[in-house]
Amino acid sequence: RKEVEQDPGPFNVPEGATVAFNCTYSNSASQSFFWYRQDCRKEPKLLMSVYSSGNEDGRFTAQLNRASQYISLLIRDSKLSDSATYLCVVNGGPGNTPLVFGKGTRLSVIA
Amino acid sequence: SAVISQKPSRDICQRGTSLTIQCQVDSQVTMMFWYRQQPGQSLTLIATANQGSEATYESGFVIDKFPISRPNLTFSTLTVSNMSPEDSSIYLCSVVKGTGTTDTQYFGPGTRLTVL
Numbered sequence: 365r366k367e368v369e370q371d372p373g374p375f376n377v378p379e380g381a382t383v384a385f386n387c388t389y390s391n392s393a394s395q396s397f398f399w400y401r402q403d404c405r406k407e408p409k410l411l412m413s414v415y416s417s418g419n420e421d422g423r424f425t426a427q428l429n430r431a432s433q434y435i436s437l438l439i440r441d442s443k444l445s446d447s448a449t450y451l452c453v454v455n456g457g458p459g460n461t462p463l464v465f466g467k468g469t470r471l472s473v474i475a
Numbered sequence: 476s477a478v479i480s481q482k483p484s485r486d487i488c489q490r491g492t493s494l495t496i497q498c499q500v501d502s503q504v505t506m507m508f509w510y511r512q513q514p515g516q517s518l519t520l521i522a523t524a525n526q527g528s529e530a531t532y533e534s535g536f537v538i539d540k541f542p543i544s545r546p547n548l549t550f551s552t553l554t555v556s557n558m559s560p561e562d563s564s565i566y567l568c569s570v571v572k573g574t575g576t577t578d579t580q581y582f583g584p585g586t587r588l589t590v591l
Binding site: 368396398405406407408409410451462463464465466467468 | 508515516517518519520523533567578579580581582583584585587
């Protein structure tokens with residue numbers, strides 16, 4: 365079983381739509397969770413950290429379910445500029461363990 | 476935050492040759508990593524570059540193929556040795572900065588390598 369699994373997409377949605385991405389992870393010892401965004405031919409950049417209580421940053425909402433080892437990202441009112449690949453990322457365990465990346469979910473927002 | 480630069484940004488190489496990629500960070504960092512991202516794939520950790528000691532390699536990666544240097548806390552190199560077309564990939568340098576509870580991992584712009 366892959367450590368971090370995501371639906372690869374692509375998700376093609378119209379501007380203004382709400383879209384949700386899901387991710388599952390296999391390592392129950394993981395303690396830090398993130399969503400990164402990667403634009404075409406660019407490096408990944410941190411979009412947001414994911415906290416147990418759930419967190420929101422503008423149009424983006426992240427949720428974590430530790431019992432189910434499940435992470436989600438919700439994007440409301442999609443913009444053309446949201447088009448990118450969204451990477452689900454977890455760390456390998458306590459302390460400074462390397463991050464493990466999902467393959468990413470590709471989003472295309474269409475005018 | 477951290478500003479990371481990599482050189483070269485891209486290269487096309489012949490099989491059997493070696494390429495050294497440089498990574499420079501704008502501030503001192505303890506944790507420095509090298510990743511590979513093959514087309515359509517996720518990022519795969521190659522190794523952790525340790526300052527003052529040998530790099531720590533992940534399963535499937537060995538020092539003879541990917542020698543790493545880390546002479547100080549702001550610089551590292553990754554060499555891709557005896558290259559084959561299967562080594563064609565984007566190689567990314569990455570660092571962790573933060574206070575422990577709010578660490579953030581930053582990535583360099585990547586080096587796009589094509590091996591003919």
